Amino acid sequence: MVVLEKAPAKINLSLDVLHKRNDGFHEVEMVMTTVDLADRIELTKLSNNTIRIESESRFVPNDERNLAYRAAKVMKEHFQVKAGVKIFIEKNIPVAAGLAGGSSDAAAVLRGLNRLWGLRASLEELAELGSRIGSDVPFCVYGGTALAKGRGEKIQELPSPPPCWVVLAKPAIGVSTEVVYQKLNINKADHPNTEAMITALNEKDFKGICSQVSNTLEGVTTKLHPEVEQIKEKMRQAGADAVLMSGSGPTVFALVGQEAKLHRIYNSLKGFCPEVHLVRMLGCREKTC
Ligand SMILES: C[C@@](CO)(OP(=O)(O)O)[C@H](O)COP(=O)(O)OP(=O)(O)OC[C@H]1O[C@@H](n2ccc(N)nc2=O)[C@H](O)[C@@H]1O
Numbered sequence: 366m367v368v369l370e371k372a373p374a375k376i377n378l379s380l381d382v383l384h385k386r387n388d389g390f391h392e393v394e395m396v397m398t399t400v401d402l403a404d405r406i407e408l409t410k411l412s413n414n415t416i417r418i419e420s421e422s423r424f425v426p427n428d429e430r431n432l433a434y435r436a437a438k439v440m441k442e443h444f445q446v447k448a449g450v451k452i453f454i455e456k457n458i459p460v461a462a463g464l465a466g467g468s469s470d471a472a473a474v475l476r477g478l479n480r481l482w483g484l485r486a487s488l489e490e491l492a493e494l495g496s497r498i499g500s501d502v503p504f505c506v507y508g509g510t511a512l513a514k515g516r517g518e519k520i521q522e523l524p525s526p527p528p529c530w531v532v533l534a535k536p537a538i539g540v541s542t543e544v545v546y547q548k549l550n551i552n553k554a555d556h557p558n559t560e561a562m563i564t565a566l567n568e569k570d571f572k573g574i575c576s577q578v579s580n581t582l583e584g585v586t587t588k589l590h591p592e593v594e595q596i597k598e599k600m601r602q603a604g605a606d607a608v609l610m611s612g613s614g615p616t617v618f619a620l621v622g623q624e625a626k627l628h629r630i631y632n633s634l635k636g637f638c639p640e641v642h643l644v645r646m647l648g649c650r651e652k653t654c
């Protein structure tokens with residue numbers, strides 16, 4: 366038996382870091398949404414008691430360091446499953462990019478194994494298991510558009526943004542999320558108005574959303590990698606309605622309301638960035654739109 370799951374990338378429309386906690390993590394408030402750039406996960410039942418990872422991508426580990434492996438291990442242990450699984454990952458989301466590719470793969474494995482092994486766990490249970498793997502996994506279990514609080518694991522569903530285009534551009538550098546959080550000086554950083562972003566989403570106000578995009582981590586990554594600001598400037602000059610770094614970066618996204626502007630923005634970046642993707646927001650959770 367084979368189960369297929371899509372694992373979409375996320376962008377952070379806003380990302381606020383409130384304070385550092387005693388457990389070393391940071392308290393955050395993030396408005397997140399999924400886009401239609403996705404990895405594809407194929408799960409095949411194995412009769413022996415093993416978890417096997419396969420991928421054609423050279424950037425993805427094929428052992429217990431893979432977040433998809435860790436998701437399968439958590440499921441096996443929690444539900445005391447004796448069977449094994451082969452996990453094939455078709456990698457389309459850039460790695461270490463601020464797009465939660467690994468977290469989304471892990472979330473897809475949680476959803477997929479729930480089906481493959483007939484476990485009937487709720488999304489809430491899967492999100493709780495996901496929080497043991499990484500802070501972004503619970504959001505990825507649900508997908509759609511949400512406010513994420515705590516260290517990222519407390520999820521409240523939000524209305525989907527009005528349809529628009531998203532241009533994703535990733536420079537040829539990788540960023541460590543841990544290092545970016547470590548280097549952040551919360552008192553000197555920019556902070557978004559999360560309430561105003563939520564109001565704009567509730568009112569389906571595209572201009573309002575564009576005026577509220579903001580990311581507390583952006584200044585840290587930009588200082589380490591000035592390419593981030595150069596990409597933002599190119600996007601602005603080409604007519605993007607809003608530009609922001611996603612997560613800890615280094616991927617920058619542009620929100621674009623009119624299709625006519627899209628190709629100009631895409632072309633202005635193609636020679637500069639090795640990875641540029643033209644995508645749409647997915648907006649709402651699967652099966653609720
Ligand atoms: C910044 C964000 C924004 O969505 O995403 P990415 O840029 O990774 O996509 C997330 O907060 C990242 O989530 P995730 O990548 O799952 O982080 P984790 O594996 O849980 O943690 C990696 C490291 O980041 C730091 N960390 C993470 C989350 C958080 N709320 N506070 C932290 O301080 C910790 O040092 C931790 O050891």
Ligand SMILES: Nc1ncnc2c1ncn2[C@@H]1O[C@H](COP(=O)(O)OP(=O)(O)O)[C@@H](O)[C@H]1O
Nearest residue numbers: 430431432460461462463464465466467468470
């Ligand atoms: N399935 C996976 N896909 C991508 N990266 C993975 C995966 N499993 C583990 N990793 C590791 O996790 C790190 C962060 O990857 P990723 O989730 O793509 O970044 P980000 O959270 O910044 O979007 C990488 O260094 C990579 O080696």
